[in-house]
Amino acid sequence: MKATCSHCGNHWQLTPEAIAIALEKSPSKGRSIGVECPRCRHLVKVARPPQAAAPAKPESEAPS
Numbered sequence: 061m062k063a064t065c066s067h068c069g070n071h072w073q074l075t076p077e078a079i080a081i082a083l084e085k086s087p088s089k090g091r092s093i094g095v096e097c098p099r100c101r102h103l104v105k106v107a108r109p110p111q112a113a114a115p116a117k118p119e120s121e122a123p124s
């Protein structure tokens with residue numbers, strides 16, 4: 061997943077770790093998450109990855 065800084069034009073690859081940190085810092089209802097530009101520290105909004113929000117659950121507890 062790539063991010064583009066609107067402040068300095070920097071492009072960089074977001075690591076799963078960076079995304080996890082951004083998810084923790086961002087409100088859970090928003091559709092986007094904020095990541096910090098490694099070059100200028102500007103807060104850049106990127107689309108929230110759909111599957112990264114929650115840890116994978118085993119399907120043993122299926123609601124019936």
Ligand SMILES: [Zn+2]
Pocket residue numbers: 065066067068069070097098099100101102
């Ligand atoms: Zn930047």
